[in-house]
Amino acid sequence: MISGPFGAVKEQVAGLYAQTLAERGFVTLAFDPSFTGESGGVVRNVASPDIFTEDFSAAVDAIGLLPGVDRTRIGAIGICGLSGMALTAASADSRIKAVATSAMYDMSRSMSRAHQDSYTRAQRQQVIDYLSQQRWADAESGQPALGLHEVPFDEQGRIVKGTRVLPEKLPPEADPVLTAFFNYYRTRRGFHPRSINSTTAWTATTPMAFFGFPLAAHIDMIAPRPILLVTGDKAHSRYYSDDVYQAATGPKELLVVPDADHVDLYDNLARIPFDRLDTFFKQSLA
Structure with a gap:
């Protein structure tokens, strides 16, 4: 399941990732976080680190109930500002067997520091x-x-x-x-x-x-499940991925895309490393 960026809707970046990976044989679910897009909840346009993290686990519930889906082979992708929530969800929900981030932002760190x-x-x-x-x-x-x-x-x-x-x-x-x-x-x-x-x-x-809610505070609990961190060599957000890579204790990979800025990883098909994402999840969820 896939969500992000922070403030986007599923018809934007997450939908592109989901469609491309579906074409490669994955069952994919792109979703809007609570209070945004077509998801429910009021007040509208309010963000919650807690609830947005829970939304990833709710997405696991939803995709795991689909016929033909192997519940032991579920992974997550967080894009931009939903990356921190994807990692946080994986640290507390072992049903997420592998997690990847793209153009990561840690929204708790961004807003508070x-x-x-x-x-x-x-x-x-x-x-x-x-x-x-x-x-x-x-x-x-x-x-x-x-x-x-x-x-x-x-x-x-x-x-x-x-x-x-x-x-x-x-x-x-x-x-x-x-x-x-x-x-x-x-x-x-x-x-x-x-x-x-x-x-x-x-x-x-x-x-x-x-x-009041630091994301990815227990990132060590993701191990031994693998993490893939995708960022661009020109991305202003790269330091978030660098720091998570240093903090992670289990199998991990930092993939720095040459000549890519933060937004290139939203929709630039020449820059988004779909081949590596494909291989990462197929190997990790085998």
Whole structure:
């Protein structure tokens, strides 16, 4: 079963992975995490590290009940921000016999420490205070506000707020990372009307749970089941895969795709190593 990226829907990246692997003989299930896409749950557009992890185990339930599926040969793929949930699910659910990640993000680390762990302790506290006060505002209004799940600071050290993950139009001074995400989610290439990343934002208080729930904290419990970590040599997110590779204690492989950035691993068929994913799961689930 396959899910991700964080804020995407199954008709985007996960669906491409599922379709391609199905064409290679796998029974595949691409799913939307709870509260997003066509999955149930209210409030909408809220992310939960706990529930999104449980969603992988629920996907095991669903695919394992299909006729003709061997329950002893189930694997998981987490893409981008759902990678941390896939690894966390595997650490607690031994029915997942092998797990692969692609363009991994650890959303707990990203939200609570920022890119490359760049938050100072004072900034972390400032974000916590902002989220805590936003809870009061939401409680008083009776509905959740939208906000940026990875909270940035401006040059004066003030929190930047917003109600869209990606802008309506790409600003001329956009950095390469924003440009890559925009060119996937906001253009005909990958746009989908149910995708949070394409159209809107998460609830503003979504990061609160990720401050309190470190993902992949028990990654050693995946062993002796194997892990495959796919990243790009130009991916701004590569350090997540590097660090998980160092932390994993069982069979593991770090596959760094040459000349690939983070978003190349979403839909660039010349860069996504489907041959290796095919071989990894066929060998691991044999």
